[in-house]
Amino acid sequence: MDNQDEINYIKRILDAGETNLFSYFLNRYSNSIYSLILRIVPTKEDAEELTQDTFLKAYRKLDTFKGDCSFSTWLFRIGYNTAISFVRKRKIIFPVIDENLLANMPDEAVETIFNKDDDENLLQQLEVAIEKLNAEEKALITLYYMEEKPVAELAIVLELTPENVKVKLFRVRKKLYVLMNGQNL
Amino acid sequence: MKQDRALIKILKSQKDEKLPPDFSARMMTQIYIVSAARKKRSMVLSYILISTVSISLILLATYLLKDHLSFNFSFRIPASFFSPQSKTIFGFSVYIASLILLLMFIDRFFRNMHEKKRMGKS
Numbered sequence: 001m002d003n004q005d006e007i008n009y010i011k012r013i014l015d016a017g018e019t020n021l022f023s024y025f026l027n028r029y030s031n032s033i034y035s036l037i038l039r040i041v042p043t044k045e046d047a048e049e050l051t052q053d054t055f056l057k058a059y060r061k062l063d064t065f066k067g068d069c070s071f072s073t074w075l076f077r078i079g080y081n082t083a084i085s086f087v088r089k090r091k092i093i094f095p096v097i098d099e100n101l102l103a104n105m106p107d108e109a110v111e112t113i114f115n116k117d118d119d120e121n122l123l124q125q126l127e128v129a130i131e132k133l134n135a136e137e138k139a140l141i142t143l144y145y146m147e148e149k150p151v152a153e154l155a156i157v158l159e160l161t162p163e164n165v166k167v168k169l170f171r172v173r174k175k176l177y178v179l180m181n182g183q184n185l
Numbered sequence: 186m187k188q189d190r191a192l193i194k195i196l197k198s199q200k201d202e203k204l205p206p207d208f209s210a211r212m213m214t215q216i217y218i219v220s221a222a223r224k225k226r227s228m229v230l231s232y233i234l235i236s237t238v239s240i241s242l243i244l245l246a247t248y249l250l251k252d253h254l255s256f257n258f259s260f261r262i263p264a265s266f267f268s269p270q271s272k273t274i275f276g277f278s279v280y281i282a283s284l285i286l287l288l289m290f291i292d293r294f295f296r297n298m299h300e301k302k303r304m305g306k307s
Contacts, residue, residue, distance in 0.1 A: 117190035146196040
């Protein structure tokens with residue numbers, strides 16, 4: 001089913017009151033939204049509750065979906081904002097890394113380490129480093145690497161420019177590298 | 186960047202985390218509740234809107250007729266002339282209409298009585 005079909009479904013829900021069609025969106029996107037939120041918030045229970053909130057908000061605001069981006073992007077934006085609000089309320093603190101350190105990091109070193117997918121020790125370190133990223137950075141890499149969203153759609157979800165998204169992606173990789181090496185913590 | 190195989194491997198491993206199987210069903214129950222509440226709210230709002238507009242129009246019309254157009258509300262029935270022949274036709278029509286109403290009333294009365302008997306037996 002493409003974006004136009006999804007827009008037709010939304011029209012039928014809004015105009016003809018065919019509420020049951022919303023189950024299609026639930027079945028298709030609930031696990032993806034859950035994965036994104038689970039990356040941002042600490043527990044599975046919170047992630048499940050926030051996924052519920054996301055779909056309820058989406059249903060309530062369905063008439064504001066204009067179709068200028070894909071429905072999944074719109075849904076991810078709601079999910080991301082819901083999770084970010086939760087993190088802000090909980091005042092979860094993330095480590096801050098010196099900008100100069102990131103700027104001076106050689107790209108080649110980062111490139112090499114992130115292409116070793118058979119080193120279990122390294123993968124474990126990477127897992128720990130990802131947990132230390134802030135909410136926006138976690139969302140960024142989850143949507144880019146896991147959901148394989150293009151930069152333009154990431155920009156819509158995170159309310160950034162595409163150039164800004166690219167810069168942030170490079171910075172996150174360097175930050176992960178620094179965190180893995182236990183520097184500047 | 187999409188070649189960052191280690192990152193992709195770590196992040197995609199989390200895709201195995203799934204919501205409980207009854208999640209969609211539970212969500213749909215909530216969605217139906219929200220939908221019903223929304224329909225009720227919009228119905229109440231439309232009633233309020235229609236009532237407000239109707240009352241406003243009646244008040245405005247009354248105000249205009251009374252204060253600006255000096256309208257006299259005592260209705261005058263124009264003097265009419267009925268010929269004896271038309272009076273007979275009119276009288277006959279009223280008689281037929283009354284008979285129909287009476288028959289409809291009797292029909293309804295007996296239907297109700299029959300229905301009550303049937304309910305009593307069952």
